[in-house]
Amino acid sequence: MRNWKLITMPFDKENPITVQVLGICSCLAVTAQLKPALVMAVSVTVVVALANLIISIMRKSIPPRIRIIVQLVVVSTLVVLVDLFLKAFVYDVSKQLSVFVGLIITNCIVMGRLEAFAMTNPPLPSLCDGIGNGLGYGIILVALGTVRELFGSGTLLGYPVMEKIGAYNIGYENNGLMIMPPMALILVGLIIWLQRSRKG
């Protein structure tokens, strides 16, 4: 029961992006389209969950003075694995994500969860916490990716939605601003606004 709560808490109340404000760096740049956003969300979830699990197993034998280096080594090994996996199976998306796969290493969510949770908790809750935070990050990524791709280029996962429902015939135009980088920031700002005002 407690583990289930650890998974669902980061969806809304403890969301890593809108509440803890971690991991913004890579989140905004990959959301101009839905497909890279999905791939990025899955990659980060895998890395956070496994890193949490491994560090939590090793937590009693890591000397506190050098823990950052140990964490970085574990995380970067996992990221190299993810990077090679993406290059082998979804090469085009891996090219699109370019440096942002490598930047998962310095993603604040990963380091933040390792420091705040995995160093002091047993393996199973740590694994759940990692999955939860990865998914909480993923939700925002997918929401941003959907809005930006739908209104920016009129497609979803490459499927021409706006053309099929005939929006162009009645004078609809794609909003080019949506795929520009600054719009991602403004959208996150609006999501935070929405979330906080809903709570009152």
Next chain:
Amino acid sequence: MQEIVNIFVKSIFIDNMIFAFFLGMCSYLAVSKTVKTSAGLGIAVTFVLLVTVPINWLLNKYVLSPGALAWISPSLANVDLSFLSLIMFIAVIAAIVQIVEMTIERFSPTLYYALGIFLPLIAVNCAVMGGSLFMQERGYSSIGEVLAFALGSGIGWFLAIVAIAAIREKLRYSHIPPALQGVGITFIITGLMGLAFMSFMGIKI
């Protein structure tokens, strides 16, 4: 020479770390409450970029990229170590940050205390890692270009964080809807600043 100046200007204004690639957003949002501390962090990041990117460039050129080991012996010409680059880059960055920290502590304790916790945190700043990864991705050919890129990116980051800190100091006296205060409004303002910076696009010297 012209190419170097071009890269320098481009990495400050057009390929700005924050407004075009959102790198280093975490510390950008957390530390930009006052102009003074954010200027200190900006200088530290610029310095670390200026040291780590050229070192990683040398490492990439002579050890990691495909066929780079040929200078040791021709038999190593088809060794490709590029899969190690992520681990090597982060190790170099973590080590350099540690050295920089100890040097500053030894020679200028005042600066050390002014920077405080931010110094060790630079090791996990995406802007620094991003600098190294972009350097590898774009394949700069000479050390001059790499230095111009590192210095330009650092100055771009510095300008962005000082600008947002100045705006946030003024914002304290404005009436913002309660739910939008703090992080929310900072995001939106950063977006608007990004739009303004986009007007530099296409500048070439």
